[in-house]
Amino acid sequence: MSLLSDDYTRRALLEVLLVGALCGIVGVHVVLRRLSFFTMAMTHATFPGVVLAAIVGIDLLLGSGLFGIVVVLGVTWLSSRSRSDSSAAVGVVLSAGFALGVALLSAHAGFTRDLSAYLVGSVLTVQPSDLVKTAIVLVVVLAVLASVGKELVFGAFDRGGLVALGYPARRLDLLLLLLVELAVVSSVPAVGTILAVALVVAPAATARLWCDRIGPMTAVAVGLGMASGVLGVLVSERAEVAAGAAIVLVACAFFAGSALLAPHTLTARAPVPEEAR
């Protein structure tokens, strides 16, 4: 493998393996709880955090993580108001966050080059420190899920039951949102803010097509996330196209193929879902 002789390719492959595993694990919960649009808003609203962190010169992960917490609180507050439903609230926060990021960047010099790196990622310029951070985040997420994973799954399927049994349901919800934010922020160097949602949602949704149990679904999602990352980097090297977009396209191709081939889809199509009425 002459490909692996380059330092930067090796680092890129390691990064996408880590990010793929991380997003696969978190993605299972996002898909089960239908948080895709929320994740989308997080990725967009994290963008000004990334820009601010870069301008001020503090750590990217820290800056955007803090900003993400503000976003989470903003969405929860807006959607708790009587008249606006949560999807409009998420839409407002999403556009506000993105516009703020663009305005901040445009006020700063070097507009276009930095911008595209944040938007669509540049995995080939990943630094060893990024790798260490992603690994730490992965360990943290694994530790959190090892301790409260069961409660989180319980909450996804039967929130009323969780509350009735005396679990702190609101705090658990918030914890999960923070995990999603961590995964999103960690994948920014690899795939950028716009496409991070794909690495979170696509592998988990693909796994859902094949599996009915959480354990196997998580394993398949992690495998698909890692495979999408590696294949995407290889394709982008061969075809000389943007790496982040190639990774996402591979993940989406897995989903499209599974939607056509998975055994469940035909039998599950019979009942008309509520949304389609």
Add this chain to the structure above:
Amino acid sequence: MSLLVEPFASPFMARALAVALLLGVVGGVVSVFVVLRRLAFVSDTLTHTVFPGVVVGFLVAGTNGIVWGALAFAVLSVVLLTVLSTHARITEDASLAILLTGFFSVGVILVSRRPSYTADLTAFLFGRILTVDMRQIVVTAILGAVALLTLAALRKELVFRAFDPAGAAARGYPVVALDLALNLVVALVVVAAVRAVGTVLVIALLVVPGAAARLLSDRLAAIVVLAAAIGALGGWLGLAASYQASIEHGLRLASGATVVLALVALYGVAAAVGTVRSSARRRGRVTP
């Protein structure tokens, strides 16, 4: 007051203002339906799926091809959306997210093959409202008129379907066709706005005015008028603010993003007004 008028003395700013007002009014009216039907995520998906169309149109026929490419991909993604939403096993939001990022990646990959990668990407994503020409204003006006006329013709059916989908289906209205029509109207706005504000910021035009107007009124007709006014006002204030900051204070603010921030600020004002009014009503007395 001169702060709000003076920037538009130069022809390029006047043209930018014309496009911003047009898009504000059309986007405002459409956003009411987006908010009523909770289509915020669908709209966001459409803004991203149109992106590869913009790129393909540009590669094939230059700047004049952008609208046609965008239109073709808009129709394609609206059809895919409507098909995917009938798929039972995957929830609608997950399939939307995948459709959105998949299409968007195709656009990024196509752009990344070009030598002027980053500059092109920025122009496609954020638009260039300051360089619009007369022809573009006409195209925007035509697309906007088609969108508004469609909404006007179908308004009764669309409102019925929004509030009582089961009732509309039982009365024999073609619900799927109505959904398709509304999605197409949203797509038309995206296509109309794509060259001016770019694909990423259109979502603000399609959600924020309607959400803000909804906070101020309960009557649909009033909400539509308010949303159109908020959309237009946001465009005007945003352009003026971006001009003043860039020319007078040496702070370069991207015009598209400033328009969006102005819209969000108006949403904040609407939220404050709505809160004060509803708490006054609840307590039965006027509070400051």
